[in-house]
Amino acid sequence: MKTLVLYDSVFGNTEKIAQAIAETLAAPVAPVSQAGLEQLSGLEILVVGSPTRSFRPTEAMARFLSLLGKDQLRGVNVAAFDTRIWLDTINSKPLRFIVDKGGYAASAIAKTLKAKGGKLAVPPEGFLVSGEQGPLKDGELERAAAWGQQILAARQQTHA
Numbered sequence: 251m252k253t254l255v256l257y258d259s260v261f262g263n264t265e266k267i268a269q270a271i272a273e274t275l276a277a278p279v280a281p282v283s284q285a286g287l288e289q290l291s292g293l294e295i296l297v298v299g300s301p302t303r304s305f306r307p308t309e310a311m312a313r314f315l316s317l318l319g320k321d322q323l324r325g326v327n328v329a330a331f332d333t334r335i336w337l338d339t340i341n342s343k344p345l346r347f348i349v350d351k352g353g354y355a356a357s358a359i360a361k362t363l364k365a366k367g368g369k370l371a372v373p374p375e376g377f378l379v380s381g382e383q384g385p386l387k388d389g390e391l392e393r394a395a396a397w398g399q400q401i402l403a404a405r406q407q408t409h410a
């Protein structure tokens with residue numbers, strides 16, 4: 251089963267989540283800054299994650315995904331995650347509202363992966379950081395590992 255966990259990370263939190271997911275999937279993990287399109291060939295599962303920055307994935311991740319051909323992910327089980335600020339750690343009520351309603355990177359990533367032919371294995375997921383630069387909220391690494399299990403279970407169903 252060829253699997254890849256591809257991520258971007260500015261402060262290191264998304265990298266930790268990517269590693270926890272990769273451990274569950276027994277898969278390699280690659281930062282988008284060092285990734286090439288050739289790494290996507292013959293994949294069975296592709297997991298992509300990015301920090302949410304201004305309601306979207308990072309520019310580096312968006313650029314990489316835009317390079318994929320229209321049908322490049324045909325037959326690949328795909329899953330998308332992001333890290334995002336834990337709303338309880340934002341003191342300003344108006345700002346909390348804006349961040350909550352603005353949208354998150356994972357849904358945008360999932361949309362692109364589907365547009366490139368991928369089959370969404372599980373719904374997009376967000377993992378929480380306390381404050382703008384982290385650290386991760388307690389328990390998020392465990393939740394990431396459990397989300398990885400869901401991806402494996404979905405994949406087994408499609409092979410049953």
Ligand SMILES: Cc1cc2nc3c(=O)[nH]c(=O)nc-3n(C[C@H](O)[C@H](O)[C@H](O)COP(=O)(O)O)c2cc1C
Nearest residue numbers: 259260261262263264301303304305333334335382
């Ligand atoms: C410039 C900037 C914009 C951000 N925009 C959002 C946002 O729109 N929504 C959100 O939930 N968090 C936002 N955050 C918090 C990031 O999601 C957080 O820094 C990120 O999850 C940390 O992941 P990393 O350590 O992998 O970079 C923003 C942070 C920065 C620095």
